[in-house]
Each structure stands twice: as structure tokens, then as C-alpha cells.
Amino acid sequence: MTGTIVKSTGSWYVVRETGTGQLHRCRLRGKFKQKGLKVSNPLAVGDQVAFTVEEQAEGAGVIHHIEPRRNYIIRRSVHKSEHAHIVAANLDQALLVVTLASPATSFGFIDRFLVTAEAYHIPVVLVFNKTDLYDDDLADYQSQVQTMYQRVGYPGLRCSAHTGEGVAEIDALLDGKVSLLSGHSGVGKSTLINALVPDLDLKTAEISQYSDKGVHTxxxxxxxxxxxGTYLIDTPGIKELGLVDMKPGELAGYFPEMRALLGQCRYHNCQHLHEPGCAVRAAVDAGKLALPRYDSYVSMLQGEDNRK
Structure with a gap:
């Protein structure tokens, strides 16, 4: 039989059978190795698999084949530094939930997520949550940040899971698609999902007053x-998002506004740092390329730790 992995606990997987929608608790037969990829989780939510139901365990099964992935979101493994962790696979889009207050999401984190999605051609929408906490100054800043990302191809919308602002717009975005909902711990993903699908009643938690960090729910x-026909993948909050298997020379190509300038620099191997005749640097100096985005690029290129 074939199906889609709808839940992963690390050792057991819940598979939704194709056609019937019946759920099966399955385990993995042997070890799966993805070519050229060292991962801590061989299977991820969204994977298409073939499995066999065991007669002695009603409804349980064994996964023995995985179909090639169309795409996936990947990050460095928290527990194994040399390994990667696949967040989810076979996505139509990703919704990155960000907050500008309690806790604030850094540009470094947003841009690392966008670069990762860009590498696998996954469209991203930025969801600016907790707008009910904004004063006039923060609301104006949010509008500027949203405009900066929209100019380079990433749509965004304001949202408050508590007041309902933006919830209908998000629901419309999800229609007929498989969407990943991701973000830092504490950005309000579970509260947002409860607003979108009230019957689920997911557990939520308050932000730690001591650290202003989210609590994993x-x-x-x-x-x-x-x-x-409409599915939303909920994932644990990401505290760090390290880039995986990305060469320095490829990085600029994953920034759409830099990609448009490639080939215009004086040197073909320009890294857009201090080289003379650099079209990217000229665009930054002219205010045509946003400085926060360029700073994120430099930080990633130099391997600095702005993963949080």
C-alpha cells in the first residue's frame, strides 16, 4: 500500500493510506540512506511511502520504500552537529510566522529560512503575528519590514491569532495545498492553528518572562x-536554523535581488564583499538593495552564528 507520513515521533510514523485516508502506525524496515545526505531523521512528515500492514498487529505496518522527494525544508540537527534534520517534505508552500515583539524574530533567522526555501523552490509567505501587541511605532516598523520583503518576492500579511486579524486571509492561502507552518518557539504557531482549525485545540504556553523565549508546545x-484536500504541517519551534550543504559561491543566487545582478560584477567569481566593480555592493550603496538583507548574506557567507 502507499500513503503519506502525517506524523513522525522519530521511531514510529503515522501513515495516511492513499485513497481510504485510513491511518496506520508504522515502523521503518532497516536503515534508509538518502544519497549524499547525512540526516538524523530518514523519513519526514510529507514523505510518500510504500508500506505493508502486518497481520499480527492490526492496523500497524512496516515502511519499506520512500518515493523521491519533490522538495523539503532542512536545517542542521540540534543533537548531531554533522547531520541535518528534514523539517518536512513535498510542500506546496511554507508560511513563516515571525514576531517583532515577545519574542522578536531576527533578520538573520528569517533570511536563513528564505534561503533554504529558495534552494528547493518552495514559495514562502511571511506571517507577522501578534499585531495586537504593536504600538504605533512598531506597527510602522512592521509595515517597513513587510514592504522590504515584498519587494524581493516574499508576500507578507499582518495577523493576530487573538483578535482574528488576518486569519481568514491565511485560511484562503492554505486552500487546496500542503503548507508548512514554521517559526521560532513562542511566535504563536499553536494559537494560530487553533484559530484556523478550532476543533484541534492544540496546547499553547506562555512566553517565559525570564528569557522572552517561547516554550515548546x-x-x-x-x-x-x-x-x-487542505493540509497544514505543524512543526516544533525552531531555535536555530543552520544552513546545510550550501557552497559559498551559490549563496548569492538564493537571494532573488542579488540573483538579478549576477553577471554584472567586474569579476565572475565576485563574492560581493570588498571587490572593486561589484554590482551588488553598488546596489546597496545606492539604496536599491536593503542593507539588512545584505548583512544577512555577509553573515551567512562568513559563517557567523546568526542562526537564532
């Missing part, structure tokens, strides 16, 4: 059915 990645 989602333990395992899970694909939730919003309605027939």
Missing part, C-alpha cells in the same frame, strides 16, 4: 487536515 511534526 509542539513535540513532533504533524500534518493536520484543515479540510479535505
Amino acid at each position: 509542539t513535540t513532533f511534526a504533524e500534518m493536520l487536515e484543515v479540510r479535505p
Whole structure:
């Protein structure tokens, strides 16, 4: 039989059978190795698999084949520094939930996520949550940040899971698609999902007053059915997002505004740092390329730790 992994606990997987929608608790037969990829989780939510139901365990099964992935979001493994962790696979889009207050999401984190998604051609929408906490100055700043990202091809919208602002717009974005909902711990993903799918009643937690960091409320990645044909993948909050398997020479190509300038620099191997005749640097100096985005590029290129 074939199906889609809708939940992963690391050792067991819940598979939704193709056609019937029946759920099966499955384990993995042997070890799966992805060519050229060292990962801590061989299977991820969203993977298409083939499995066999065991007669002695009603409803349980064994996964023995994985279909090639169309795309995936990947990050460095928290526990194994040399390994990567696949967040989710076979996505139509990703919604990155960000906050400008309690806790604030850094440009470094946003841009690392966008670069990772760009590498696998996954469209991203930025969801600016907790707008009910904004004063006039923060609301104006949010508008500037949203405009900066929209100019380079990443749409954004304002949202408050508590007041309902933007919830209908997000629901419309999800329709008929498999969408990943991701973000830092504490950005309000679970509260937002409860607003989108009230019947789920996901557990939420308050922000730590001491650290202003979120408390993990989602333990395992899970694909939730919003309605027939519309699915939302909820994942544990990401505290760090290290880039995986990305060569320095490729990095500028994953920034759309830099990609448009490639080939215009004096030197073909320009890294857009201090080289003379650099079209990217000229665009920054002229105010045509946003400085926060360029700073993120430099930080990633130099391997600085702005993952949080």
C-alpha cells in the first residue's frame, strides 16, 4: 500500500493510506540512506511511502520504500552537529510566522529560512503575528519590514491569532495545498492553528518572562487536515536554523535581488564583499538593495552564528 507520513515521533510514523485516508502506525524496515545526505531523521512528515500492514498487529505496518522527494525544508540537527534534520517534505508552500515583539524574530533567522526555501523552490509567505501587541511605532516598523520583503518576492500579511486579524486571509492561502507552518518557539504557531482549525485545540504556553523565549508546545511534526484536500504541517519551534550543504559561491543566487545582478560584477567569481566593480555592493550603496538583507548574506557567507 502507499500513503503519506502525517506524523513522525522519530521511531514510529503515522501513515495516511492513499485513497481510504485510513491511518496506520508504522515502523521503518532497516536503515534508509538518502544519497549524499547525512540526516538524523530518514523519513519526514510529507514523505510518500510504500508500506505493508502486518497481520499480527492490526492496523500497524512496516515502511519499506520512500518515493523521491519533490522538495523539503532542512536545517542542521540540534543533537548531531554533522547531520541535518528534514523539517518536512513535498510542500506546496511554507508560511513563516515571525514576531517583532515577545519574542522578536531576527533578520538573520528569517533570511536563513528564505534561503533554504529558495534552494528547493518552495514559495514562502511571511506571517507577522501578534499585531495586537504593536504600538504605533512598531506597527510602522512592521509595515517597513513587510514592504522590504515584498519587494524581493516574499508576500507578507499582518495577523493576530487573538483578535482574528488576518486569519481568514491565511485560511484562503492554505486552500487546496500542503503548507508548512514554521517559526521560532513562542511566535504563536499553536494559537494560530487553533484559530484556523478550532476543533484541534492544540496546547499553547506562555512566553517565559525570564528569557522572552517561547516554550515548546509542539513535540513532533504533524500534518493536520484543515479540510479535505487542505493540509497544514505543524512543526516544533525552531531555535536555530543552520544552513546545510550550501557552497559559498551559490549563496548569492538564493537571494532573488542579488540573483538579478549576477553577471554584472567586474569579476565572475565576485563574492560581493570588498571587490572593486561589484554590482551588488553598488546596489546597496545606492539604496536599491536593503542593507539588512545584505548583512544577512555577509553573515551567512562568513559563517557567523546568526542562526537564532
